[in-house]
Amino acid sequence: MRTTLRNLHVSAAGFTLTEVLVVVTVVGVLLAVSIPVVQTGVERLTFNSVVREVGAEIRATRYAAVAKNRTEVLRFNCPNPREYRMVEFTATAAIDDAADRCSSAVYPYPDPNPGVAPDTDGPVRHLPQGVTFSQSSSLAFDATGRIPAVSTIEVTNGRQTRTITVLASGRVVEQ
Secondary structure, eight states, X not given: OXXXXXXXXXXXXXXXXXXXXXXXXXXXXXXXXXXXXXXXHHHHHHHHHHHHHHHHHHHHHHHHHHHHTSOEEXXXXXXXTTEEEEEEOOSOHHHHTOTTTTOTTTSOSSOSSTTSSOOOOOOOEEOOTXXXXXXXXXXXXXXXXXXXXXXXXXXXXXXXXXXXXXXXXXXXXXX
């Protein structure tokens, strides 16, 4: 039996170069549009996480003051910009008002000399690159967990600003 070209059935499964290029182009456009949206979302989530961490440190300072029955202070931009630290109020001006009061080199954490004030200073905390406190301030919680007046701390990354309000009762409200 003789086979001619007319009788042969050739099957060519696959995609043409044009079809592949169209699909690659569509995927590329979708990625180009979605990447900035995803980056913005990740940036927002990261910033909100930082604000929650600062709020948690404010609450921890308040709880420490109540638990230890003494005044505890949370200082912002101390010892450097973008850093904050819980420090014990000793009622000794030479310690409490010292320019290096937040320095972990001078007042290390954990305290190597228990029983010698200050005993309850916390570690120096750092904000991520690009995030700052809009002002230098401190919050002093007394032994009942209260502060003298309502205070606000602003945290910003240049595009977003969040305010943490601490009521005189010691309650912390992140906005």
